[in-house]
Amino acid sequence: RYDDIVDGPTSSEPRQLVNAEQRLFFTADDGISGRELWSLGVTIQGPTGSSNGESTAVIQVEEETKKVFQYNSNSDVTWSINGGDDADQFMIKKNGWLRFKDAPIFNTPVDFDQDNTYEVRIRATDQLIGSASDQLLNVQVIDGGEETSLLSAKLVKNILAGEQSSNPSNISTLSDGDMLFAADNGKKGIELWISQGTKPSTSLLKDINKGSKASNPKEFLTHQTEVYFSANDGKVGQELWISNGTAEGTTLLKDINKGVSGSFPSDLLWIDQRLFFAADDGRHGRELWSYSTSDQSSSMVLDIQTESNIGSNPGQLTNYNGQIIFVADDEIYGRELWISDGTGSGTRLLDDINPGGLSSNPSDFSLLNDQLYFTAESYLLGERQIFKLENNAFETTAVLSLDNDNTANQPDDLHSSGNQLFYSAETIPAPPDENSSEESATDPGGFMDAADGISNDAIGYINDYNRRISEYRRSGDTFDIQASAGGAGFSANMLLDFENDASLARDWNQYFQPLTNDPPLQFSSNIPSVAASRSTTQSPGGNNQNTETLGRELWISNGEMNGNTLLMDINPGTASSNPSNFSTIGSNTYFSADDGVH
Structure with missing residues (x-):
């Protein structure tokens, strides 16, 4: 156990744990603020107090002085320089001492803006748990300095004030460290929010469905500097959206089911400049679709369940060596394991794990050592078991879960x-x-x-x-x-x-x-x-x-x-x-x- 957010036997029920730039973010209910966004990481004792995550601090030092400040932490950490406009002017020792490489001269500043304010970002990486926290420090070359106290893992922001919960969900990180997620502040409904892991940086990004009605952003997928997701703007239903982390860059990408019904895109997956997902166009039922960034077009890959308006309901889309491994339900085999190269002709049943029209319902896909693991049901093996998909042969093999003393039944939530x-x-x-x-x-x-x-x-x-x-x-x-x-x-x-x-x-x-x-x-x-x-x-x-x-x-x-x-x-x-x-x-x-x- 690493942290007990609510003292005693009452549980805070941490959910949706996400690694964002070596910091752990999650939702939890501390019994006071409701379910909100929390973070866990090493805390830095810096010039203006502690920081769990990144904070900004200012310190003043006399000119012709190399020593700036000795950092401390509540954990065993490794100290490093992690950027800043004037990072090349500094070094940090193993014991946390931050120093100028060359003593600064007030009359001849060499900082980026030449205004005697030197910017450097300090990173502390916990040697035991691997999490990291940053502090962006502005060193003013004049005189002074102070040191204050430590804090521990903390609530990022109480988005919905009081004991009610904003229920943050679908936490997703962009390449620049920004997090996008859905939350309800009690005024706008469930909408798109953004955070850098601090209270000031946590705000509503865009009210997609204007007013108090929710747009319900969900099914987030990050690709480089953009996030793809589904949302309902109140005009075209739940459809495919894109965001670059700005309000202006958050727009409707494709209206697949024309009108207000919505296609409800889900299980988004990016492969080779194409976005694959499950959607319902209102005619074929829920099937496998793709969106091409080269010509901004969308199309159904294959109508697996050919009867009108009855879809195969694809799910668990996973990239495995450039192939799409997914789960679908056709008219013959039940819900089983499928494979696709992104074309209709290259989409087929991969394995009927639970034969005779009985669904195996594969789930919990996880990649380990170039092999794809998942759980599935099999009457031949008695119940749900762990299976693996061999890298070269594309054949499935059961991995029975037992040791010398115990047997694992109904394995769940695989994580590599x-x-x-x-x-x-x-x-x-x-x-x-x-x-x-x-x-x-x-x-x-x-x-x-x-x-x-x-x-x-x-x-x-x-x-x-x-x-x-x-x-x-x-x-x-x-x-x-x-x-x-x-x-x-x-x-x-x-x-x-x-x-x-x-x-x-x-x-x-x-x-x-x-x-x-x-x-x-x-x-x-x-x-x-x-x-x-x-x-x-x-x-x-x-x-x-x-x-x-x-x-x-x-x-x-x-x-x-x-x-x-x-x-x-x-x-x-x-x-x-x-x-x-x-x-x-x-x-x-x-x-x-x-x-x-x-």
């Missing part, structure tokens, strides 16, 4: 990072080895159920206790239940020492201490045992679930048949942590999850 594939899955532990230990005679099954009204620390000790017992049941290794650090007995002792409650200690002494070589935990008979009680039919949080599941948890894969592993049971026991909204910055992958405490 480096040479790894992250995903969530319903996790089923393997049954214990009947010959492995005395467990069947001693372990009562189930978990310790936390009582209402106890402290967050107490809940944490109980969850640790349950998680370690769960690990023991999978591995049979008594290390997981020992009394020393790393074992369930240790968690029991923490609850005893710090919360003055013997619930876990009594449970451990009765059921798990006999399986170890450790002595029983010692405590007075008058110490209460009210923080937790054993339940053989409930999860640690009290939710009735099948005790033979660990819930939906975090898995990782190298993409090969034997390369899948349960990475962590984040919410111990049968409760689910539901990992989702994966985003990678540097070598680190961020996601939202519920650990049952925070």
Whole structure:
């Protein structure tokens, strides 16, 4: 867990995690401002305070002085110069000291404007998580300097004041770092907004549907300095739009379904100077379309579902070695995997994964090591599984999700990072080895159920206790239940020492201490045992679930048949942590999850 935006067990539910110039942006609800736009990145202690993201600061130094300012951060960071009109006049040391290369002379300024104000942008890159923050500094060659305090990850802007939410969505970044997204300020409806990650730079870009009615911008796709999306201006319906990040450069690109009905473009994909998408022209139903930037023309690629006004509903458009891989539903095979080179003759069914007219519904497309991974349903394999599309043969192969101790059912939300594939899955532990230990005679099954009204620390000790017992049941290794650090007995002792409650200690002494070589935990008979009680039919949080599941948890894969592993049971026991909204910055992958405490 990296940040707890709302203290305690209440969740801020981070969503739509986006990497924008090595900063993490997302939407969250802090319980005060509603769901708004947030950022997470290293904070810089600069001349005018802290900056999470980019801020502008001014500092004054005496002439003939090389030292400017020593930057600090709340993280272990690498300091660097990241532009500015006078960047070549400066250097920054590993310890954060910013210096002039040559001491400035007031009477002979060498800055860009020759006005004794030198501009330089400082970047701090977190060595652990890879995120970065910038500060644009204007150094005035006169005298002075000051230093103030630090801040942490912050709300970018409360777009809709008060507790109501503006619900930012479809966050997309341009090449210059600007972010475009949809939001509702309570006056204009859901419209197009722009931000550079700071409060002053966050504003309504264009009221596409004038007045209080929403244009509902969605389906954003960035290509270089432009964003393609669909929107409704109230005149031609939901159609294809383009924006370069300015109000003047935000215009209707193509009206495919003439009139007010709208073609509702979706699943936008750019390949070789052409924009591909799904749309409904009002005659053929929803089919695969293209738009050519060379002659500003649009056309349907192929009418896959040929019956009038019944479309194949293409989705999940993905560029794979210059070919369009997508999902569509024809009249014969159901919703299956298709391929297209952008022409009608080159568009065909790629694989009938769930044969016999039964749809496999491929989804969660993700590229890893030049292979395309996705999830699909197959009655031959029992249920939804991970598949991969081989690079050369264009053949699909199932990648069964299991390790030595667990099986992953219903994998979802595939996300590639480096040479790894992250995903969530319903996790089923393997049954214990009947010959492995005395467990069947001693372990009562189930978990310790936390009582209402106890402290967050107490809940944490109980969850640790349950998680370690769960690990023991999978591995049979008594290390997981020992009394020393790393074992369930240790968690029991923490609850005893710090919360003055013997619930876990009594449970451990009765059921798990006999399986170890450790002595029983010692405590007075008058110490209460009210923080937790054993339940053989409930999860640690009290939710009735099948005790033979660990819930939906975090898995990782190298993409090969034997390369899948349960990475962590984040919410111990049968409760689910539901990992989702994966985003990678540097070598680190961020996601939202519920650990049952925070």
